[in-house]
Amino acid sequence: MTTISQRTALSPRHLTRAGERLSFVYLERCLVHRDANAITAQDADGTTHIPSATIGTLLLGPGTRVTHQAMSVLADSGAAVCWVGEQGVRYYASGRALTRSAALAEAQALQWANTRSRLAVARAMYQLRFPDEDPSGLTRKELLGREGRRVKDCYRTQSSRTGVPWHGRHYTPGDFSSGDPVNQAITAAAQCMYGIAHAVVTSLGCSPALGFVHSGHELSFVLDIADLYKTELGIPLAFDIAAEDEEDIGPRLRRALRDRIHETSLLDRCVTDIKRLVLPRTNNWHTADGDDDTVTVQSDDGLHLSAGRNHSPEPGTAGGAMTW
Template identity: 40%
Template structure:
């Protein structure tokens, strides 16, 4: 990204330079790249940005590369990354949208296997769900609660939260309404909620893939494409999406402004340190140690 954009403090992910690369001794979750090209030079992967700066990437120390807008990659670069067990994801700007991901056949599957083991055991799966719900119900004993009961409690909590925020910010609220494919028909509050939720899903999708977990194996949600992403997103929605949507509604004056919403969302993600926090949170709710952070 251009340096002036990074200096504004509104970007989640900063420009890659020789100085900002991770230490060789560290195993780094991911690097984000945009507006440039990945090529091979003497069997090493190099990044050529839009200003013609060349940075050699320590692929062996990176779990995953996130390729943002304006990027291209050669076939040889993909081969070298596969040999180094470095995954690759195609994402929107700042990883606010997640499009696709790829991993090599020899990638470390320990995290995914552990996730599947927990999900396949009804007792352990319920324990994970309880740890997730306990983040929202800190003063409630959930020991004997079933998944259905906890989901009912969560539904009531969120409905009450919407009403509380509407009253706090003086917003007229008729309920959560969104029809896929017809974003324009929603009111301003629902538009902000929908766009912030999508951005949160994009960030979490990138992190989950980069750590070697599966977005398709959830513990609370089911019958949807990305249940684990939705499970995790509920840990952060109150501040990042719900409070933000109601707090911005009146200043929008009836007109949804995408850039203003995106900037405010980024600021909240940075303040929360979401990119660092979610890695530890996944370990805590699953009750396991992250293989990608231990491995090298």
């Protein structure tokens, strides 16, 4: 078998676009290994092969063990990997961007570094969630206040629609079972959406840490993106699942969410939303995650020069460059 060190790294041309992948795959109580460019899940019932390049996020539940080779192929395929627990605890994730271009990362950093453009993106995020309102001119405090009221209204509306009693949002980190069934469903939906958002953010080459609403955490931008679909997708589905049955809330919510994400083409929409948010002033946002695998060095006046060359002037000349 070819060793990891001898394998050629996959280029963006060989990888499945983020919008065309499975939203997430959940595994538990199995050994996760690799076979060529697929991962394998081995348990008492046998071995299942899953092409790594088709996975957006791999959720590893209780009782899973994963090999170094499996993690290597998942990283090269741009898949996010998250460890999840029956108590709703999930934090670790990894993956490699599907693009080699820094265009989106640089655009995100540029928007984030300016306080006015950062607020403009936060307003655009609010309008994506609540298109019936015009947030232009609102301060951050006003945005947070309106967002809080809209989310509370969503909880009350879904409670009335499904007949599920609602006594407020209650979640104790690390203690999934402390909440009532609908709170458990909301938590499970949120955890899955965080994993999916993380997969799309990293696959596009953006920074998970540079958030426009959230801040101070390495996943701030991930939380921003996941929240875009909370009142539209996560909360209503959580109430639907809680209304059906109070047993097996987590597994049933995951299956229902996976189906709903597929039905609504959410991954493709998420990719489009991120590009439009961080590239609002350009006309080529749809090509920003292309196959460009070029490294340049920065010069004066915004000029980019070719890398891999020595840019010291030749003796006796006013300028120029020579190769290493």
